[in-house]
Amino acid sequence: MRLAGKTAIITGAAGGIGAATVRRFCEEGSQVVLVDIDADALKSVMAEIERDHAKAQLKALALDMGVEDSSKAIVDATLSQFGSIDIVVNNAGIRSYEAMIDAKAETWQKILSTNLLSYAFLSREALPALRRSKGNIVNVSSTHAVNPRAGMGQYDVAKAGILSLTRTLAFEEAPHQVRVNAVCPGLTLTPFHVRRFASQGKSEQDLRAEKVDHNLQRRWADPREVAHPILWLASDEASFVTAATLMVDGGTRV
Numbered sequence: 001m002r003l004a005g006k007t008a009i010i011t012g013a014a015g016g017i018g019a020a021t022v023r024r025f026c027e028e029g030s031q032v033v034l035v036d037i038d039a040d041a042l043k044s045v046m047a048e049i050e051r052d053h054a055k056a057q058l059k060a061l062a063l064d065m066g067v068e069d070s071s072k073a074i075v076d077a078t079l080s081q082f083g084s085i086d087i088v089v090n091n092a093g094i095r096s097y098e099a100m101i102d103a104k105a106e107t108w109q110k111i112l113s114t115n116l117l118s119y120a121f122l123s124r125e126a127l128p129a130l131r132r133s134k135g136n137i138v139n140v141s142s143t144h145a146v147n148p149r150a151g152m153g154q155y156d157v158a159k160a161g162i163l164s165l166t167r168t169l170a171f172e173e174a175p176h177q178v179r180v181n182a183v184c185p186g187l188t189l190t191p192f193h194v195r196r197f198a199s200q201g202k203s204e205q206d207l208r209a210e211k212v213d214h215n216l217q218r219r220w221a222d223p224r225e226v227a228h229p230i231l232w233l234a235s236d237e238a239s240f241v242t243a244a245t246l247m248v249d250g251g252t253r254v
């Protein structure tokens with residue numbers, strides 16, 4: 001019960017990595033506020049977790065993280081329900097597939113507001129409570145923040161921005177004993193990818209069996225393999241870890 005008595009906010013909680021993280025946090029005794037724009041997916045993730053963890057204390061908020069006001073609403077709702085905030089996991093994310101030569105302003109704005117600014121705004125709104133609890137923030141970036149590739153530049157730029165945001169916040173908040181860290185997942189087999197490859201005729205089983213070329217372990221990660229390091233960074237076991245970037249990518253080299 002490494003998070004007994006703690007309260008965590010997790011964004012993108014209805015997705016693969018988010019839902020796996022909510023589960024791990026519940027298993028370790030945390031109260032969790034789940035935030036996602038997809039109200040139906042959020043409802044079904046809540047129902048599954050409540051079925052498996054009868055004692056879980058959860059609150060679901062269907063909100064768009066791409067809108068600045070959502071962050072204050074989340075913090076207010078968390079404080080009124082649970083009274084404190086110990087952990088923020090910024091995880092919500094979207095993808096786009098435009099080469100730089102074709103990159104539209106509208107896509108840039110959408111990616112930056114969802115994948116980067118939402119992390120900055122939720123952190124800003126939660127920091128007064130995190131300073132009181134001496135809590136911490138875990139930001140979910142991507143291996144592609146540091147491993148370049150072609151075709152997803154807007155996403156990769158936003159993910160690189162998250163690493164910079166993480167380090168600045170860690171420096172600014174260290175005097176208040178708030179830790180801030182980032183994880184960089186590599187290929188993780190989440191419902192997003194299952195849906196994406198289904199449209200190309202590949203099943204989840206095909207993906208699990210596939211040999212991945214660009215990581216040392218030559219496979220996809222399971223979402224729980226990303227949730228474990230997030231949990232560790234958020235726990236007191238990582239009390240001397242701040243401003244860190246933890247690669248959770250099977251040794252990706254592209």
Ligand SMILES: NC(=O)c1ccc[n+]([C@@H]2O[C@H](COP(=O)([O-])OP(=O)(O)OC[C@H]3O[C@@H](n4cnc5c(N)ncnc54)[C@H](O)[C@@H]3O)[C@@H](O)[C@H]2O)c1
Nearest residue numbers: 012014015016017036037064065066093142187188190192
């Ligand atoms: N799966 C991977 O291979 C992989 C690799 C590297 C990084 N990541 C990152 O991990 C995080 C989680 O990814 P995932 O694979 O679980 O993705 P996912 O698509 O399964 O989950 C993302 C969740 O974020 C939610 N979301 C999207 N826009 C939102 C918004 N505006 N407001 C609130 N919620 C919103 C979605 O509804 C979804 O439930 C993302 O930040 C992603 O970029 C994933």
